[in-house]
Amino acid sequence: MENVLPPADELVLVDRELAQLDARRSQLLARRAWLLQLLQAAAVPAAPAPTGWGAPQRPVADTAPPSAQNVLLTLGGVLLTIAAIAFTLVSWGSMGIGGRAAVLGLVTSAALAAPVLLLRRGLASTAEAVGALGLVLMVLDAYALHRVALAGTDGVAYAAAASAVLAGAWAAYGTALGGLRIPLPVAVVAAQLPLPLAAVAADAGGYALGWAVLATAAVDAALLLWARPASVRATAAVGLCVSGSWALLTGGWFSVTDPVPAVGLLVAGGALALYVGWRTPAVTVLGAVVAALAAVAAAGGVLRSALPPEWVVPGYVACGLAVAAVWRTALPRPVRLGALGTGAGVLGVGVLWALPPAAALLLDSAVRTTPVWSGPGTPAFGEYPATAPLVLLTATAALVPVRRTWARCAALLVAWATVLSLPVSLGLGHAPRPVVLLLTAVAAAVVACRPQWLVRDLPAPAAVEHERAGDDVPAGADHAGAPESGTADGAARVPEGGTAEAPAGVFGAPTWPGWGGAGVPAAARAAVVPATAAAWSGFAAAVVSSVGAVLIGLDTRAWTFTVLGVLLVLFAGVAALGERGARAVAACLAVAAATGLVLAGTRAAGLPDHRTAVWLLVVPIATVGLGARLRRHPLMLPVELSGAAVGLLAIGFAFERPATLALVLALCGVLATATALRPESRRAAGWVAAVLFVLATWVRLVASDVTTPEAYTLPVTLPALALGVLRRRRDPEASSWTAYGPGLAATLVPSVIAAWTDPDWVRPLVLGLGALAVTLLGGRYRLQAPLVLGGAALALVALHELAPYVVQVVGALPRWLPPALAGLLLLAVGATYEQRLRDARRLRERLGRMR
Structure with missing residues (x-):
């Protein structure tokens, strides 16, 4: 039994606990401050006693002694190295044989022996610098020996032998003097040269050079795996990457030109990469990728030599799929991942090779050089191998078994591209092309509306995350983790040991109101996501096929009407049944298809542009009527905006005939008024209607050669003043400038300007009377805008009328x-x-x- 305190008692208890916590916190803060004072006092050393005024203080060093020492030693070693090089290259010839040998032997021996004594005395940095100098002197000794005693020998062969001797000598020297860090990595660098230089010296060819570089890479791999110093392993790793890449690239090149001998080199290189990756967990995946690529290059090269040219890429794709099949074996997961990634990459390259026929079908008519409805033109793109659809079909078959959302969407798009590539790859001519485009558009639209069959067996995203983490997901746990009913997010109840249950929606997934976004429980959202991705993929494919069908349908009149009619029905169906976001786009595309039908009909009837403009208004009329029936449906706004865009197109077509333009503007104003008068609040439509009516009136007046400004300004002033009166009734505090200023200025300003240039008396009289009435009304109702504007207009009219008499009087008076x-x-x-x-x-x- 649970006892609950009354709110007042519980509040007292909470306040008491908070007071105790505050008191305890104050005690702890005081204790902390005291402890900090003790630590600071212990850390401050006692100040030295002063030794008198002006006692010298100890200078503070700008850099740490080891850093300064290293800089000095490095500079000294560099200077000595430069001096030794200059001596060897410049002053060598001025000495005899004995002198040369004595100098070199003495200097090199001293440089190599000095680190022994320096290390015993603990001068490690100095020993490193002198030892590095000794290594450089050994290289100079080798150079000098070739110039004097072995000048007749081949330079490349001598370099190979000298690098091998130097590598061994440096390795022994570094092993003997364990305190030096430079000799062993330098020995590894020197060891990269003997075998490649020997192959070059023997003129053994590129294939033997590749084997020599691969052998060097094997030595580097051994050092990487079994050498003790970290510097040696790091240097060997760099050498392995460089030498191994060189050897594999050489094998890849020969697999194209001479594939059979290159198999051994590629297999050996791949085996070396796999072994290193197997022994080094950090690069296991990379090693598996390199090995898989080598295997694909070796097998594909052999197939390349035996297959016709159009089957070369399918051969490589088959090799990639064979490598990807390693995923089903019992090898370690990193190795399987590398093989799978390599196979997927090879398959992706093959898909890119096979896509041009599908692109040609879509874009061939876009670069047409013949007029519309003049028949099929000459194809702008060349021929493609007939094996391209086979590669795309293979990619589709490889993607379908993968139980992931991205794989199913990719399989859908690749299958769509496969069908598109058939007419071009198989050379079927022009007739099947629009049929294929329409069929793919319809099929993709069906997937967009009903994608459940494509993603029915996919796991929920939560299960996918568990699988990626290596967890075991029990059967029926697609909706695991969904809270029971009554929890904070309102999810459906999950029975103990069972899964969440909900009615199937449009996509075969649990659905509730607002399933496309907010308000979807987590259990349902997990099943909606794959279907939504598949629906959008299908819709994108349908749109692209539709664009291609429209372009190719312009070749003939019959195909134009057929394609546009099919697309109108198709996108109307998607707007009614598709995914929520795609429905709006489909509705706009349906309006575009209807517009295309109207344009095609007017062109077929031979109507001029201004008559086409009137017929185009059929589309906005239909969209306004449909919007009135849809009311607050989400598709209402996209449909009406699409109709408004068609109305603008109609206005553009009517520009060549002012009378027709006025009619089109007036009809558009009627449509905007009908939209504004609906129960939904559409203020923007009301303003658009007013502007359209004014523009229609002005265009009509221009067409009738009317030049009187009041004929243009009064149609604006009267509605504006009426709106001002309504505004003041709703808001008596509104300013008269906001309510009446624009309307009065629209007529008074142009009329005053016209009155000053009008020699007749009618306009000034009527304008003066109107301005007087406006002024009196402004004074009567205490309105600032009518009083100021009317008074100013009246004064200007009076001044205009009195000006001639004033001029006469002034001329008659004395100056x-x-x-x-x-x-x-x-x-x-x-x-x-x-x-x-x-x-x-x-x-x-x-x-x-x-x-």
Whole structure:
């Protein structure tokens, strides 16, 4: 039985616990501060007693002594090496045989013996520098020996022998003096040269050179696996990579030109890589990949020499699949992974080789040079091997058994490319091409709507993660981990020892409202993801095939109507049954197909562009009607936006005939008005309708040669003022400039400009009366915008009307009178400046109080 405290008692208990915690925390902080003080006091050494004023202080070194020592030793060794080289190359000829031998022997022996004494005294860095100098001197000794005593011998052969001797000598020297780190890695570097140089000196050919380099790589592998110093292993690893790569590349080259002798080199190199990878866990996968590539190159080269040219790539693909079959063996997992990855890579290269026929089918009509509906043109792309579909079919068969989402989607796309490549690879001519494109589009669309058969046996993502981690996933655990009903995420109940159950949705997976995104329980989402990926893959393939079908359908009139009709039905079906995200795209594509049908019909009837524009409005009318039926359906907005885009296209077609353009604009305005008046709030459609109606009116006026500005401005002013009145009724605090300013300015400003250039009296009279009415209304209702705009227009009209009389009066008056009157006016204003200023302030305040 569980006893629950009342909220008040529980609150008191919680406050008491918090107070105790705060007190304990304060104690611990005080103790911590005291301990820190003790540690700091112990760490600070006692200050030395001063020895007097101006006592010298110990200088602080800029660098650590070992670093400075190493720099000095390195510079000294470099200078001595340069001096030895200069002596050997420049001053050697001025000495006799005895002198040369004595100098070289003395200097080299001293350089090699000095590290022994230096190591005994603990001078390791100095010993390293002197030892490095001794190694360089040994190379110079070998060079000098060839120049003086063995000048007649072959240089490459002498270099091979000298490098072998030096490698052995340095290895013995480094082993004897274990305190030196340089000789042994340098010996490994020298050991890379004897066998390749010997092969070059013997002029044994590229094949023997490859074997020599491979033997050197085997020596490097032995050092890597069994040598003790880490520096030797690192140097051997670099040498193994360089020599092994050289040998395998040589074998790969010979597998193309002379494949049979190259088999041994490739097999040996692959075996060496596999053995090193087997013994070195860090590079096991890499070693398996190298070995698998060598095996594919060896077997593929042999097949290459026996097969016709069109079967070469399928032969390599077969070898890659044979290597990938190692995955089913009992070898260690890293080895199997390397083999599987290599086989997949070879198969991927084969697929890339086989894709051009499918691309040719899709793009051949895109580069057409003949007019539309003039019949098939000459193919722009050349012929392709007939074995390309076989490679794609093989890739499909290899991908289907893989129980992963990516593999099933890839298998679907490769199978689609296989079908597309058939007409081009098999040379079937032009007739089957549109049929194949339409069939692939339909089949891919079916997969987009019903992908459950493609992913039915796939494990859930949770099970995949367990499998990747090496865990055993029990049968029926696809939805493991789903919480029971009543938990925080609301997932379905999972019976003990069972799996989550839910009704099957469109994709054969458990589904709930909103299954495409948020609101899907975790157990259901795991099954939805593979189906969604497959659906999108099918939809992408359907779209690409549709584009190719449209392009190739333009060859003839009959195929154009057939392709567009099929695509209209197809994408309408996907919009009704497909995946949620794809449905919107499919709806837009269905509208595009309908638009293409209308354009094709008008072109077949020989209608001009301005009549085509009117017929194009059939599509926006249909989309507006469909949107009214869909109401708040997710497809409503994409359908209506697609129809609006077709309306813009119709406006573009009507530009050549202003009268038709006005009609099209007015009809588009009607459609926008019908959209705005629906129960859903569509303010944007209302504004678009207003703009379209105004543009239609203006275009109609231009077509009728109307030049009066009021005919253009009044259709804007009256609706704008009506909207302003409605705005002020809903929001009495709204500014008059926002409500009435745009509408009044749209008419008053152009009319005032026209009145100043109009010699007649009708426009100024009507404009003056209108401006007076606007001014009086602004003063009556205390509205700032009508008062200011109407008053300004009235003043400008009055000034325009009085200007001729003023000019006449000024011309009749004496010339001294205008300046005198201006002076009197200034005097009067100056005398009453304060009063005028107060009047201006009161006027500004009154205007400011107006809306």
